[in-house]
Amino acid sequence: MRQIWDIHGGIHPPENKHQSLGEKIQTAGIPSQLILPLSQHIGAPAAPVVNVGDRVLKGQLIAEAKGFVSAPVHAPSSGTVVAIEPRIIPHPSGMTAPCVIIETDNKDEWIAHKGLSDYTGETKETLLDIIRNAGIAGMGGAGFPSAVKLAGHPSKPIDTLIINGTECEPYITADDILMRERAEQIIAGVKILQYIVQPSEQTLIGVEDNKPEGIAALQAAAAGSNIEIVVFPTKYPSGGEKQLIQILTGREVPSGGLPADIGIVCQNIGTAVAIHRAIEFGEPLISRITTVTGNACQQPRNYETLLGTPVQYLLDKSGFDSSRCSRLVMGGPMMGYTLEDTATPIVKTSNCVLAPTRDELPAPPPAQACIRCGMCAEACPVSLLPQQMYWFSRAQEHDKLEEHNLFDCIECGACSYACPSNIPLVQYYRASKAEIRQAQQDKAKADRSKVRFEARKERIEQEEAEKEAKRKARLEAAKAKQASAAAGDSKADAIQAAIERSKAKKAAQEGGNAPTENASPENLDPAQAAIARAQAKRAGGEVDETSEQKTERLEKQVASTEKRLTAAQQKLTLAQEQGDDKVAAFATAVEKTQAKLDSSRQELEAHLASLKSAAPAEPPQAELDPAQAAIARAMAAREAQANLSETDKLQQNVSSLETRIAKAEQKLAQAKEQGAETVGVLEDSLAKLQDKLADARQQLENHNLESQS
Amino acid sequence: MALLKISSPHAHGPMSTAKVMRLVILATLPGILALTWFFGFGTLSNILWASISALAFEALALKFRSRPIGFYLNDCSALVTAVLLGIALPPASPIWLILVGTGFAILICKQLYGGMGYNPFNPAMAAYVMLLISFPVEMTTWLQPFDGGVMGNSALLGPIEALQHSLGLGSVDAVTAATPLDILKQNSSATLAELWQQTPQFGQYAGIGWEWANAGFLLGGAYLLYRRVFTWHAPLSMLIALSVMAALFYDGGSSNSGGSPLFHLFSGATMLGAFFIVTDPVTSAVSNRGRVVYGALIGILVYLIRSWGNYPDAIAFSVMLMNFAAPLIDHYTQPRTYGHKKSAKESN
């Protein structure tokens, strides 16, 4: 007799397995609609490869694996893809996730498929590919893609292959009935697994002693092979992977590690059968054995169920009386989760649908105070101190929780089962685990935000410094320019040059050392040039204003006024866009500037006219004329544009606001129709837009009035 | 059909807190029976008054704390406190003593800390200690046990007499006597053998009545162990520690002897303490390893106080002292979790 080990703790809840073992496995049949979630496994969801309206055949790939830890999905029967949309999936949250929905045609037409006649001739990789492409994921409950688990790692040699036929949860008999009826398939699958994994020491099938018929069938099928059926006393939760490993080998999977770390690979017997069918017949995973049981079902039994079958369909087949049932559990009573909707489909991991009556599994009574009796610690299969963790969880002491190895909790529910005060301990641990994970994520995000914030601060400071440097440079340049002439306008370069020359002459006449400095201005570096210009300016400033200089001054005045006008107009536009209350102020500013510009322009024109009439033959005149004319033209055009654009802009503004309001109204109407939550927001923004429009119209009117007067 | 959304597990075990408490009360019956047989109905009158007053105090406190009264009275925890206190007090104690005791236990030691589950000290023992310190005379006068007429005392308190006595009515004059633990403590000259010969109430091993009362509590404790209400760790380690201490200082039964291990095991409140006080989960260590340490330290303290302290019995003091130490013990005795190296915790 092989030595078996004991696990710490454990409980003995009523087994309730006999109810569903009265009949043989029945084929559930083909429901009219199959709902296939894209994520029936642990890892990345599969990506659909069919489109709505496509006809699919039984076994056809409808969604392919995305990434290494993922599994594809196949059509369980032939039919038409009618939708790819979010549906409620089997998950404790009761939330929706993308599903492929197939309307079946009852023809159950297979796609061409072929198995391997002799897998022993194939490489391990080929077989793993077949398993991966068949979409096989752990069928015991977790749904980890089997190919990933079996691929292993060269640095971790496997000595023991364990097949889990424990099925320690009460009520569930899917594995039991599989052992009774399909022991040969199980053994065939285990042999394939042996071939892939090549365990160096042993292959064990662990079964609890409450399944004598299944054990006998397995033993008969395994006769003559090196597969050993190990029977051990029934105790919940021996079927947990880590617990089974401890029972069969006495070894413990290190915390946070995998069985492979200690040379063990563990697979469920359901998975073994699926692998057998994939290799020998080329069939992907499209159906599984699901127990439908509970006293609210008149005929509890096991079904060979197509994946995607709605739970309601199975319940109907079992004579489900909804009036007696207050909760529907997917999985067993210890670790299963409640379903809120009977349209939820069966997926790869759905081993049981439990429909208990109210007396069978009564609603939990209110929790009492923890009396630290320690029954939970006695029951815990991983030797935690549940009641301590309960106090820490309530007090949000995350450090203490981690110190007490919260993350080693397998959420088996033994502590909650044993608790005399009815405290939902497992729920506390689940919530705390999530809280801790959330806190870690928040911390990581906060650190990232900090880095980004600091990087931004640094960047802004740098930009600021650069701007400052530029401003200084500009200031310097402006000073230099001012120094070079009374006119700083770049448009009058030609005149400037002329004036400079004349000034230089004057300076040369007055100052003794000026000519040497002015002799070759191009050779001087900018600073010296600036000095020179400054000196020239000082020299020039001493003489009376000549007519050229007056032209220059006036021109400069006009130019700068123009600049100010443009700036003021920009501000005005901006203010209008923002619906600023300063619009009026800006508008008057623009007008004033305009007036000033007009007057300076008139002055300039008058001056130019007087110059023309007084001294038509003066030397600068020839140089001045074309430039002056150009400036005058440009100014006239700008003035026209400025006048035009003000009205225009106001009108444009009004019209754009009108279109935006129309759009917003449309949106609002739509939102109202759909009863969306955004109605309020949209109404607000519409009101704002209307206010703005009123403002803009007022402005336009004012402007029109002004221009008329 | 509105389907519930509940976190697993959906099944629940048969045990409930009220059931645990009722089992504990049930298990005290053999001991109470023995006490009644040998000391008369005084213990029962204690328990009666204690139960009534404890429930009343509990209800009062719950009312002041705005908690649902029925829900909390149903958990029977106040009743357990009352029964334990009633057993621990000298039989047919005056009613005012009992009222002070239960009031202190329920109002101050339990409800003031937040009710069941939150009390740092065992309420019954805290109340006992308080009474012992405040009213030493009343607390140390035990009735003389019924010995079949050996000591010429066959007038045990009947039910009516016991109630009258506790109410201070009538002229019932109960015969009081020192307990064996007292006598042993006072002894300085006689060897144990002489002492046993001189003093008839030493009985066979540990005192007439006492040995049977302890045997009764042992029986009750064994029943609770069988029903898995608590684990063997704390009581057994306490009894073993006490025996070892007694054996170490037995001194061959000389006049300096502290008494034989058997005497210590079956005298005073040893068994009551071991199975009903030490096992009080709320105030003890939480892990099994911790409970071994906790129990052993109580056993050692009991012997130390019995032999060298000022009080003849020491269960209450020892338990109280170790209640203080329980969190510390917990800190150092966290069990090794599955998949963790043995020394991982110790190195922290």
Next chain:
Amino acid sequence: MIEFLTEHGFISALIALVSLGLVFGALLGFASVKFKTEGDPITDQIESLLPQTQCGQCGYPGCRPYAEAIAGGDEINKCPPGGETTIAALSDLLGVEAKPLDAAEENIPSVAFIREDECIGCTKCIQACPVDAILGSAKHMHTVIASECTGCDLCVEPCPVDCIEMRPIATTLQTWHWPKPTPAEDIIASDRDPNRAVA
């Protein structure tokens, strides 16, 4: 000398005290130089507990300045994004009493969302974002990098066309978890009846 000291007790005491003062003063002075710490470790610790949303709801321009202010003695309850959790952590660190949050309510974790067809590309939100989590350039549509957004809502105000809204972070299958049960034993009558508030 000794005679003098014994005769004049007052002077000897004075000398003893002064010399002691000198010795310890020197010791302290040495220690302050020898064990000088760069920066302010407590500020760093405080900052590491703040959620780094940089939202300025505490009245300081960012988390670092608030951390400095706390180190300087400011209240610890001014951080709405951190909420009770942050207050508890800070009170643990600083050994001060936890206070209720000094704001109407805790911020619901949310991210900014730009309604892109309304965005005029003014870049104002980009300038406002403290963590550079908004992408875009002038006259081009902007968008929020949701994974980097801290939900500080500083970008909402500057938007000239009000096209930014704060959307609560939706629960997904990955983030969903069982809520912590309400301890039934803590339910008291006054909890159920808000009118019966205890003064």
